[in-house]
Amino acid sequence: MELTLLGTGAPDGLPRPSCPCAACATARGPWARAATALLIDDALLLDLTPGAVFAAARAGHSLGAVRQVLLTHPHDGPAVELPPALPPAGRVPDGQVLTLISGHRVRAVPMDAPGTGYEVSSPDGERLLYLPPGAAPAGLDGRSEGPYDLVVGDVVGRPDAVARLRAVGAVGPATEVIAVHLDHDAPPGAALERLLAAAGARAVPDGTTLVVGEYPVVPDVPRRVLVTGGARSGKSVEAERRLETFAEVVYVATGGRREGDPEWAARVGLHRERRPGAWRTEETCEVAELLGADGPPLLVDCLSLWLTDAMDRVDAWEDVRWREGGQEALRARVRELVAAVRGTRRQVVLVTNEVGAGVVPATVAGRRFRDELGRLNAAVAAECEEVLLVVAGQAVVLRG
Numbered sequence: 001m002e003l004t005l006l007g008t009g010a011p012d013g014l015p016r017p018s019c020p021c022a023a024c025a026t027a028r029g030p031w032a033r034a035a036t037a038l039l040i041d042d043a044l045l046l047d048l049t050p051g052a053v054f055a056a057a058r059a060g061h062s063l064g065a066v067r068q069v070l071l072t073h074p075h076d077g078p079a080v081e082l083p084p085a086l087p088p089a090g091r092v093p094d095g096q097v098l099t100l101i102s103g104h105r106v107r108a109v110p111m112d113a114p115g116t117g118y119e120v121s122s123p124d125g126e127r128l129l130y131l132p133p134g135a136a137p138a139g140l141d142g143r144s145e146g147p148y149d150l151v152v153g154d155v156v157g158r159p160d161a162v163a164r165l166r167a168v169g170a171v172g173p174a175t176e177v178i179a180v181h182l183d184h185d186a187p188p189g190a191a192l193e194r195l196l197a198a199a200g201a202r203a204v205p206d207g208t209t210l211v212v213g214e215y216p217v218v219p220d221v222p223r224r225v226l227v228t229g230g231a232r233s234g235k236s237v238e239a240e241r242r243l244e245t246f247a248e249v250v251y252v253a254t255g256g257r258r259e260g261d262p263e264w265a266a267r268v269g270l271h272r273e274r275r276p277g278a279w280r281t282e283e284t285c286e287v288a289e290l291l292g293a294d295g296p297p298l299l300v301d302c303l304s305l306w307l308t309d310a311m312d313r314v315d316a317w318e319d320v321r322w323r324e325g326g327q328e329a330l331r332a333r334v335r336e337l338v339a340a341v342r343g344t345r346r347q348v349v350l351v352t353n354e355v356g357a358g359v360v361p362a363t364v365a366g367r368r369f370r371d372e373l374g375r376l377n378a379a380v381a382a383e384c385e386e387v388l389l390v391v392a393g394q395a396v397v398l399r400g
Contacts, residue, residue, distance in 0.1 A: 043066060067100055178201065228352045
């Protein structure tokens with residue numbers, strides 16, 4: 001089965017008409033995207049968009065052999081003129097199956113938002129799933145016919161759709177996931193590629209033709225990632241986005257609870273609201289123990305608070321205790337954590353604070369904490385395949 005993406009953008013395209021935002025201003029050349037439409041084996045067209053005939057021609061295809069046109073979502077704006085050679089466009093009711101004269105089998109998949117997804121099976125048995133913008137499959141009951149060969153959907157806008165499909169086995173290790181419906185809210189260029197690679201997905205230019213069922217080069221998801229940055233830099237958001245397409249994640253909160261501190265409670269609440277509901281939270285500083293156990297991916301937020309707890313345990317803030325064994329006790333606990341990061345079999349994203357670029361702390365204890373956190377960050381970074389520095393919400397790749 002051969003799939004040609006006539007467009008890969010949001011319904012309004014990218015750049016959006018008359019939009020002055022930075023993303024639209026830079027969406028030129030290969031970064032410009034027409035509204036998403038899929039041409040399958042020159043026989044089936046999923047979504048009819050303006051300029052579909054010319055888009056097909058540019059990709060080396062013709063719509064003259066198309067026998068069925070199906071729509072996935074309500075189209076706003078002026079009606080799209082139907083080219084004379086195409087049959088009328090329609091939608092298949094949820095759950096019903098349509099068999100084309102070409103031998104393709106199309107099943108309408110219900111969504112949790114307005115629109116219809118389509119599962120397309122070829123005469124040779126390859127299977128793809130196409131999801132409309134802003135939608136995820138509804139009513140998944142934990143059963144699956146096995147992983148799809150290809151999933152095409154709104155990975156940036158609805159990462160939970162991929163998570164749901166992974167949870168029921170519909171997306172497996174060899175499933176190729178293609179991001180479409182890309183809008184100006186998606187990061188541009190290399191940042192988009194990095195975001196999608198973390199989800200095991202990728203984006204392709206308009207006009208790309210893919211062979212469904214051909215063994216894909218699945219993006220290599222880094223097993224260990226360190227995300228560092230200053231206060232309110234966006235590092236926690238960056239870390240969370242890297243795992244939001246996974247069906248189950250353990251969020252390791254090293255800060256714990258602080259009785260009588262409403263500001264801290266508000267911070268914790270904000271983090272919880274932002275996380276997917278399926279994630280499980282562990283409030284603990286026994287991070288090495290979790291890294292050594294089998295299980296779903298871990299998100300550790302953050303190493304700065306872990307170090308605070310470690311220094312509390314050995315009374316490293318007091319000068320005499322520091323000289324009489326506190327320093328060595330702290331270094332031993334740090335070595336234990338670093339060894340656990342090196343040996344873990346789990347996927348893990350660790351968050352930390354970048355220190356040392358500002359005012360020198362006024363106290364001995366403050367300078368000690370700064371120095372030890374800098375050493376901890378360097379040691380953990382050395383064990384990670386990817387290291388990111390987040391500045392003003394923008395992630396800079398330091399390694400990987």
